[in-house]
Amino acid sequence: MRAVIPYKKENAKSRLSPVLSKEEREEFVELMLRDVVDSLLCAGITNIDILTTSSKGVPEDLEVNLVVTEPGLNVSINEYLRTVDEPTMIIMADLPLVGSSHLKKITSFPEDVVIVPGKGGGTNILFLSQPKEFTVKYHGCSFLSHCDITNDLGKSIRIFDSLLASTDIDEPHDIVELLIYGDGLAKEYVEKRFCTETGEGRVKISASSKLSGFI
Amino acid sequence: MRAVIPYKKENAKSRLSPVLSKEEREEFVELMLRDVVDSLLCAGITNIDILTTSSKGVPEDLEVNLVVTEPGLNVSINEYLRTVDEPTMIIMADLPLVGSSHLKKITSFPEDVVIVPGKGGGTNILFLSQPKEFTVKYHGCSFLSHCDITNDLGKSIRIFDSLLASTDIDEPHDIVELLIYGDGLAKEYVEKRFCTETGEGRVKISASSKLSGFI
Known part of the structure; x- marks a missing residue:
């Protein structure tokens, strides 16, 4: 079993720009990535590939493999999927609230495809038992x-x-959930x-009084 | 076991006013209430009280009891809790995505208090094994x-x-989730x-082309 995390650090998370500067957003995505990698390792998923257009943005101390690709999320993931021969989890890097217990459950289902929706119709995690056949469409x-796509392939889904x-x-407003439920590095950062x-x-977020001059 | 649903129809859901008129919002909350009552009944929770300041807003064909109270969500729920002697679920009326399978799970946990958070730090469902001792604070x-409050009472929580x-x-933007995952009356209405x-x-919502002249 392996996991792949698409990752982009440079000018990441532009929709957070009303509350975090470019530098802060780049720091923040790295911490979220660290939280996700940590949850994967704790769940026993140790074969982790980071899919990125530039190896420069990925911290060197992480226990991961780098897969450098051309830009384009769908193209790069689909190319990647053609190369793997084992059950594969595609997991986004901005999920600091995913814990190892979630990941263990996700990998234990008997269905061919497990999907974790994201807020507003997105896809946060896809766990594919036969990744070679699957084409993603983010x-x-x-x-x-x-x-x-799963139905068209005649596969079962959970x-x-x-x-x-x-x-x-x-x-x-997503930062509210991180403040309430988080417990990792990204939570510490926003706190x-x-x-x-x-x-x-x-509930809304507001600038912490200690730092209000800076944001 | 019983359930109590705080309910207000008149000028309900003011934060939906950018996309639904007052009359539409009043229709819509009634349909959401019907979906919630339906899920409770399907889960075998048949003793259902509707807590409301006016019996006029509650549809007469629902298999529920009416409890007419003074205004004030916390005061009215806390007064209600003093009168009940059995495990009680406080469930909000605006949860058309809650299914009977959720409710069966919620009532099967061994903990004293089960809480279902709402988006942005709220409380959607509270299941209290000993409601008399509990004071809500919405x-x-x-x-x-x-x-x-649960910790202060020395109770266990799930x-x-x-x-x-x-x-x-x-x-x-919550309507997006209803469009994607819903399957009841409220889903039909927004669809x-x-x-x-x-x-x-x-994903965002936009006015359906057939009706765009009206909303």
Whole structure:
């Protein structure tokens, strides 16, 4: 079994730019990547490939293999999938709330494909028992695309229903969930910068008073 | 075992007003309520109380009991809890993605308190084995408040991790999840009015072309 994490550090997470600078976003994605790698290792998934267009952005101390590709998420993942011969988990790098217990459950299902939706129709994790046959289609409502692709292949599918695994950190309000449920490096990072602000409706983030001059 | 659903129809769901008129929101909350009652009944929870300030807003054909209270969510629920002597589920009316399988799992845990967080720090469901001792505190980051209250009582707690049960329909972007994962009356309602729009980032809703003149 192996896992592959598409990863881009440079100018990452542009939708967080209202609350984090370019440098901060680049630091932050690295910490989220570290949290994801840590959860994979804790779940016993030690064969980890990082799919990236530039090896420069990947921290050298991580116990991972680098696969340098051309740009283009779908093209690069699909090319990668043609090269693997074992059950493979495609897992996004922005999932600091995914724990090893989630990953153990995901890999234990008997279905051919396990999918963890992301907020707003995305796909956070795809676990493929036969990756060679599968073609991914990220962007847009990729959750439904991946369900359709699985059905077209005549494969069985399991949808994994988890708030924590479905929470990709893409927009400022996602940081609220990280502050509430997180426990890794990415949580530590946002905790220094933000606090929760309550009022009417859902909790929001606001700049932590200690750092408010900087963000 | 019983369930209690706080319910307000009049001018409900004001945060959906950018996409639904007052009349539409009132229709919509009634359909969400019907979906929740249906899931409870399918899960074998037949003793259902609707907590409301006015019996006028509750459809007469529902198999529920009406408990008319003064305004104030916390006060009215806490008064209600003093009157019950059996395991009680407090479940919000805006959870059309909660299915009977979720509810069966929630009621099967051995812990004293089961909590289903809502998006952004809320509390969607609280299942209390001994409701008389418990004091709820909705608004703000009620998820953390309810964890603290449980700890202060020396009770055990289970956090139920489910994207579907955690999706309360409060803001326009929540309707995306309902369109993708729903299968009840509320889903039917939004399906007639909205379609999904894909582009960069998460899926959004847009007015369905057939109805775009009306909304």
